[in-house]
Amino acid sequence: MSTEQILAFMMLGLGYGALIAGLATGMVVTYRSTGVINIAAGATAAYSAYVYSELRTTGTLVLPPSIPLTADREPLGALPALAIGLALAAGLGVLQYLLVYRPLAKAGPLAKIVASSGVLLTVQAVIVLRWGADPVAAPAVLPQAPVDLLGVSIPEDRLLLAGLVVVVTALLWTLYRYTRFGIATRAAADSRKGSVLLGLSTARLESANWVIASVLGGLFGMLAAPTTQLQPTTFTLLVVPVLTAALLGGFSSFGVTVATAFGLGAVNSLIALFQGQPWFPKVDGAPLPGVTELAPFLVLAVVLYLRGRALPDRLTAVAPPMPRAPRPRHVGPAAVVGAVVVVAALAGLSFDWRQALINTMLGAVLCLSVVVTTGFVGQISFAQMAVAGAAGYVTAAIGTDANLPFPLPPIAGIAAAVATSLLFSVPARRVRGLQLAVLTLAGGVAAQRFWFGNPQWGSGLRPANVAPITVFGTEISPSHSFWGTESPSSGFGLVVFVALLGCALLVVRVRRSALGARMLAVRSSEAAAVATGVNVGAVKTAAFAMGGLLAGVAGVLYGYNFAGVSADRFGPLTSIAFFGVAVLGGVGTVSGALVGGLLVSQGLLFHAVTTWFGIGPDYQPLFAGLAVILTVIGSPNGVAVSVADGARALRETWRRQRRRGVTATGES
Structure with missing residues (x-):
């Protein structure tokens, strides 16, 4: 040379x-x-x-x-x-x-x-x-x-x-x-x-x-x-x-x-x-993939970390406006009603609607990870699909390649997701806001090409197989019959629902805890949070760890749902789309994550549109993009918060009218 x-x-x-x-x-x-x-x-x-x-x-x-x-x-x-x-x-x-x-x-x-x-x-x-x-x-x-x-x-x-x-x-x-x-x-x-x-x-x-x-x-x-x-x-x-x-x-x-x-x-x-x-690293005789995408990410990460500050300066001490994150209410009744509705739907819906319901629940789990990292702490991350992909690929490697029994594969996958998310928490200590969004987007591209697209430690151009869940010799997978239903099975749907319910209750508990209060304090103003004794770095690390855990659960379930993982499913554009629907639903609330699940591609809402109006699935990305634009303009706080505010306003109006009626009756 x-x-x-x-x-x-x-x-x-x-x-x-x-x-x-x-x-x-x-x-x-x-x-x-x-x-x-x-x-x-x-x-x-x-x-x-x-x-x-x-x-x-x-x-x-x-x-x-x-x-x-x-x-x-x-x-x-x-x-x-x-x-x-x-x-x-x-x-x-x-x-x-x-x-x-x-x-x-x-x-x-x-x-x-x-x-x-x-x-x-x-x-x-x-x-x-x-x-x-x-x-x-x-x-x-x-x-x-x-x-x-x-x-x-x-x-x-x-x-x-x-x-x-x-x-x-x-x-x-x-x-x-x-x-x-x-x-x-x-x-x-x-x-x-x-x-x-x-x-x-x-x-x-x-x-x-x-x-x-x-x-x-x-x-x-x-x-x-x-x-x-x-x-x-x-x-x-x-x-x-x-x-x-x-x-x-x-x-x-x-x-x-x-x-x-x-x-x-x-x-x-x-x-x-x-x-x-000849000295360049090779994989199966071909040059190591993803180096081109890895280079700008490494340059960006090093420069931003060195230029970053542990705390924002005076001009950025107050964080920009973020969507509301109200305290969850009526959680117990909502969970019971949700359980009854989901169980009945899994038992009674046809196979296509049942799959759309499962996709919605999977999307809601991933949206919950965005709620924690962005809605509670204000850290804009476009790497949640990369974190989920880490869980999916490690689950495939442990369960299929190493042939280890359940529950070791999903545990290892979730641990890998938490570790990957914690890597992004390191620059988050010194980089924030839109800079962090750019850095995580670059990291998502690098992960897709350098890790997931690598045939040696990823899957290359072919999907990596994920062995089904097997408990005491009983298989629980989308293809395994349960209650006499055809694929996807209701049993697997129940597994996804239990995981969603557990993740939602975890996020609710965090929001109600002292940690949740510290997260919102950091989101509001990092400088003010430090002045009150909050360890900003520890709060960000905890948020990324929890976001990684939730994204890891989603990644593991995605692998079980499709019996495999591929680099295309965990790409940066998919991460941007999920971030968009999470904000659409209401990025500061658990109910917003559930609404976001309804809006994901191949979820219930899009399945209803394609089924009832005869619109092909090729148009789903177009409608998703338009929905993101229209909703963020018309409802910056998200659909769930806007609906809750509207319902609260209607109740207040009804109460005022009722009081006026009682007063008028008493006067007469």
Whole structure:
């Protein structure tokens, strides 16, 4: 391996680095102007790239309705297709701001990042419905002829992309530092009320910034698509290196953000070079997978931990608004009624509804883990599915590969989940809020590719089998008959319900305990909690341990439910979706977790929609994304809390009317 090879591969990484830089600078723009970390940036850029590719190949504009722009669907030229793609990107930016983020202008960061996850799920679902999940070859925009540079042959488009990024970065720096628009944007970001008093239109400023960010993403998405694989998940998961670049740039510095992006591009390309070397670790003769995804996570974890603080500074001493976490009431009667309803449903429902009920209960268990880590302590974590996956894979290894009897496999799996969650609690002592959300998202991607996708200690491309539960020679599994029911069995459904009931009662007890009070104190203000004698680090560690235990129970049950585990089931996008439905239900309450279980994919609500209205399961991700957006706008505290508040208001109204009636009767 010569110096020329290293230099050549670093140059080849310019295309990937330019794509990251374009998306990251757009993310900096949206954050500086509206406080939104747009995790859907990769998905919206992918949509622009798909539209450009469709125009170049068939001359059809997808809005998503297909509109032929040329006779006999002849391909459109590069420049017209590029111009249409940029106009579409600008329109997407305006729509996102007006329909999603402007209504959330006064909401906290949690609501905004959940709304962004809803946009991500929606746009990705539209892409998959229209173009499928297979890779699409994107026609080139820039020339790709090789250029000799310092004795190294580099495709011309890589150099042009790098040069364009430098020019755009300089223009953005000049725009936001010296122009009236840039100064007004900074003023509006510092104080919306003050900018209004000065006569500035914050809505116009924010809308213009969203247009700039979306156009940047669309431009570099279309230009860089030929240098990478145009596939929905590939573009969507670019959010991890994009967030890494933007976060290391402090969501403020364009120069540092772009430099970090090019560094990540060079590292990504060098890893591809090193994988072909004999010294690189191999698994079954193939290079060790997941190293590309592990690199940005390690960089991000080290830098954030070193830059982090044990306590927030004065400007962030008070935590942003979080959904309410009221004290649970009427737990005993609710548990009894729930038990009667579930047992009757497991005995009487048909097999498809019974499976939907089991999926709902499994989803509720995982949502409970989000309630503890986010609802009680305020730590935004996108790694809950990775924690659940750790439990599932360890259960498979202990029960199937080592052939150890029940209950050793689930105990080992849950212990692995707790240990994995505690690893995330280490940076949580010094990193908080949106930074922790970014770090855990990167950790989820790394876990999926480096651990779950590894054929040596994961399952690779094939699922890992999970041996069924066997107690005193009796099998309890979805396929084993119970009460004469067909698969999934009612007996397994009872096991899932008992686990859900135990987890729910555990969370209720925590919320009512002194530990729960300390958790809420930490969520409210870490500095104030320390002043009252609360050990913030110990409280966070306890919360992550408990969240890991709950996620581990969910991961173990998932493995038993599907008789196996695979990397796709525990991916970061699934984790984002679960986080979204947990917030939808009400992230501060146990009842919210139960509502979240109803909303999960293949749960009761979606099964009802697909069954009663004849809508195929392919549309479930689309409806999930739209549901996340609409609910977080209309009910920031979650469905369960809003319903409880509405019921309480109705009771108070009825009582007032009754008292008035009694008074009127007495007077008469």
